[in-house]
Amino acid sequence: MNSLAGKHLVLAMSGGIAAFKMAELARSLIAEGATVQVAMSEAATQFMTPVTMQALTGQPVFVSQWDERIPNNMAHIELSRKADAIIAAPASADFMAKIANGLADDLISTMCLARECTLIVVPAMNKQMWDNPATQRNVAKLSKDRIQVLGPTSGSQACGENGMGRMLEASEILEGIISFFQPKSLVGKTVVITAGPTFEAIDPVRGITNKSSGKMGFAVARAAVEAGAQVQLIAGPCSLDTPLAYTGRIARIDVTSAKEMFTAVTQSLPADIFIGVAAVADWAISNQTDKKIKKEAGNTSPELVFAENPDILANVAKNAKNGKPYCVGFAAETHDLEKHAQEKRVRKGIPLLVGNIGPETFGSDENELLLVEENETTTTGKADKLSLARQLIQHISKRIPS
Numbered sequence: 001m002n003s004l005a006g007k008h009l010v011l012a013m014s015g016g017i018a019a020f021k022m023a024e025l026a027r028s029l030i031a032e033g034a035t036v037q038v039a040m041s042e043a044a045t046q047f048m049t050p051v052t053m054q055a056l057t058g059q060p061v062f063v064s065q066w067d068e069r070i071p072n073n074m075a076h077i078e079l080s081r082k083a084d085a086i087i088a089a090p091a092s093a094d095f096m097a098k099i100a101n102g103l104a105d106d107l108i109s110t111m112c113l114a115r116e117c118t119l120i121v122v123p124a125m126n127k128q129m130w131d132n133p134a135t136q137r138n139v140a141k142l143s144k145d146r147i148q149v150l151g152p153t154s155g156s157q158a159c160g161e162n163g164m165g166r167m168l169e170a171s172e173i174l175e176g177i178i179s180f181f182q183p184k185s186l187v188g189k190t191v192v193i194t195a196g197p198t199f200e201a202i203d204p205v206r207g208i209t210n211k212s213s214g215k216m217g218f219a220v221a222r223a224a225v226e227a228g229a230q231v232q233l234i235a236g237p238c239s240l241d242t243p244l245a246y247t248g249r250i251a252r253i254d255v256t257s258a259k260e261m262f263t264a265v266t267q268s269l270p271a272d273i274f275i276g277v278a279a280v281a282d283w284a285i286s287n288q289t290d291k292k293i294k295k296e297a298g299n300t301s302p303e304l305v306f307a308e309n310p311d312i313l314a315n316v317a318k319n320a321k322n323g324k325p326y327c328v329g330f331a332a333e334t335h336d337l338e339k340h341a342q343e344k345r346v347r348k349g350i351p352l353l354v355g356n357i358g359p360e361t362f363g364s365d366e367n368e369l370l371l372v373e374e375n376e377t378t379t380t381g382k383a384d385k386l387s388l389a390r391q392l393i394q395h396i397s398k399r400i401p402s
Contacts, residue, residue: 037057037079041095086111151173182223196217209281211279216385221243276327341354
């Protein structure tokens with residue numbers, strides 16, 4: 001996707017078994033368009049060799065403060081000045097203590113102290129070390145100094161114990177770095193988002209649903225978190241992971257039917273923004289049975305009786321006060337997209353309706369959106385769903401009351 005195109009990142013590795021994850025992280029950062037320069041502490045070289053990191057990044061690796069490859073012998077200055085951000089990963093308890101207290105006795109700690117760019121710290125340590133009051137004081141100092149801290153998470157550790165202190169996976173660190181560079185246009189805002197399909201039961205083993213994968217809704221949720229919002233994600237049946245869950249700025253409620261989704265949305269309000277991305281069933285089965293309907297010789301086909309589901313989007317829009325929440329709907333159509341989208345926008349009583357041709361995008365990683373407003377219609381062009389979600393969030397941020 002090239003989300004980091006043009007960015008120069010310095011990966012500062014301190015000592016820890018989680019250093020092995022840096023090989024994958026370096027490759028992933030490069031795949032997103034960044035250039036990666038690695039600096040290592042002496043302890044880090046006990047876990048990963050400089051040769052490995054050099055081969056993966058295509059850049060020389062620096063370990064010593066006195067490296068003669070830097071003409072003025074000031075590696076800590078030269079490396080930090082070229083960086084858009086320094087990523088300290090894995091960040092050991094010792095390294096974090098140094099940075100929190102202004103100590104600089106090796107290349108990476110001196111480089112971090114001399115930096116002009118953002119420092120992103122990714123902790124990795126044993127659970128007792130993480131829970132130690134000294135470490136927690138240092139984490140608080142780092143946050144107070146506006147140093148970004150990603151993680152840690154809870155899980156199995158190399159020592160055989162289980163608990164908080166495990167470093168995030170490379171994919172999660174990558175998400176966090178990309179997120180950092182996104183515009184923070186929704187800081188202080190709350191956003192409720194629905195995603196995925198709904199499932200209306202016929203009997204305990206059968207039901208009516210649709211082809212929605214949830215990918216677009218989850219992309220919108222991620223983009224909203226990246227923009228600084230606090231997000232409530234309400235998901236129908238789908239198998240997607242919650243985006244940026246470790247940030248603590250997104251909560252998830254899983255539902256099955258349209259009525260369950262309606263209840264979850266109602267309980268999640270008030271909010272600044274409501275984005276209804278979910279493909280919600282218009283009809284439920286009113287004569288569903290608690291036992292499987294059997295197919296037997298001579299039996300006629302079962303008759304299904306339909307009952308209209310509550311209209312989630314229209315209900316939220318009807319009860320909005322002073323423009324809150326700002327309501328955004330989605331419409332998946334098969335033809336005459338702009339006509340049907342505008343009609344739905346008016347019918348629902350909302351300021352913005354996002355349309356797309358459903359059969360072409362269900363389950364796909366790409367989409368093309370039509371943003372329909374009262375006096376303006378905007379086409380995004382075809383792109384991956386996360387890029388489109390980011391465009392949509394920035395579009396919405398310009399429409400909501402400050």
